[in-house]
Amino acid sequence: MKATITLLPGDGIGPEVMAEARKLLEAVATRYEHEFTLDEALIGGAAIDATSDPLPPATIEKCERADAVLLGAVGGPKWSDPNAKVRPEQGLLKLRATLGVYANLRPVVPHPVAAKHAPLKPELLEGVDLLFVRELTGGAYFGEKGREQNGQVAFDVARYSVSEVERVTRRAAQLARGRRKKITHVDKANVLETSRLWRSVVTRVLSEEFPDIAFEHVLVDAMTMHLLHRPASFDVILTENLFGDILTDEASVLAGSMGLLPSASIGDGKSGLYEPIHGSAPDIAGQGIANPYATLLSVALLLRHSLGLEAEAQAVENAVSQALDAGVLTRDLSATGAVSTTQAGQWVCERLRDSA
Ligand code: IPM
Ligand code: MG
Secondary structure, eight states, rough: EEEEEEEEEETTTTTHHHHHHHHHHHHHOOOOOOOHEEEEEEOOHHHHHHHHHHSSHHHHHHHHHHSSEEEEEEEOOOOTTTTOSSOHHHHHHHHHHTTTEEEEEEEEEOHHHHHHTSSSSSHHTTTOEEEEEESSSGGGGSSSSETTTTTTTTEEEOOHHHHHHHHHHHHHHHHHHTOOOOEEEETTTTTTTHHHHHHHHHHHHHHHHHSSSSSEEEHHHHHHHHHHHHHGOOEEEEEOOHHHHHOOOOOOOOGOOGGOOOEEOSSSSEEEEEEEEEEEOOOTTTTTTTOOOHHHHHHHHHHTTTTOOOHHHHHHHHHHHHHHTTTTOTTOOOSSSSSOOOHHHHHHHHHHHHHH
8 A cells, every 4th residue: 555654753752763663663664665755744843943843834744644653752851941942742732723633542551571661560550451542632731821920829620521521432442342341431530620521421422322341430549549550450541641641651661661662643533643652761771771662562553543554553562562572672671681772673573574
């Protein structure tokens, strides 16, 4: 097939992990006889430096016409002055809103090798297979923000509409149908009005339209404990934007390293935005030691969700899993004998080329 994929390397380790993703996409194209046009564009701090805009119009245009977008990471100390008017993160948030990618899928399936690095008892990690569905274009991230009383008071309004909750709930339910058919909806309905709206909409949509899906509502504070005490008891976890941001960082601990977790952000169309859940890691940027696997696994999600290439997606996931089995580990997963970002990427590409 022919597809155009826009690559947004961004900041920090973003360009390093993106270089490996580019090679992997090229390897997939060769191995499976596809024609991928890979088109690079600026975002985040790199875009601020070049154009003063964290999401320049040229980038929006390239992303809108692409079949899918792959992002490295944005942000870094250079641009994090709290008084700065423009911030790298604004570029990413505006891109999510512009592309209308309201459902952020974050699978967490600990690999046995990486699980050794998790601080939890190994028996707690047995059978853990989670899919977070985080609402991505609403809530406090996108509500009105500001300062009052000479800057002495600040506010971020959290706002949700019925239709915003309906569409992401339907998406979570469709995904749950392909899994263990269970949704845990996480909220703070004992305090927040938005959570009470979520609770009633989730209950109605699931009971009327998806009677085959079992569901429960869990308060977010309790959920942070359940995720560590009994992670294997959950399947699909559906939640609003800010809770989803926090819970998925917590859940990454189950997988042993943030460097292993991919994400897919999708809307109503086929196109989507794919990115590792980790950030730009300025502390290790430029050293060639970042773990590229989260980005390579994001390539797999891109192949699956935006291009409909299931066999190719599985081949990429298998190659990464085999790399972990074979002990091809970057420094986050190996104190001694760690491989470089490039060596890890190379190993996965070679395995994919040789795959039957
Ligand atoms: C994430 C990140 C972003 C978010 C930041 C970089 C804006 O933490 O994708 O989880 O908060 O959504
Ligand atoms: Mg986050």
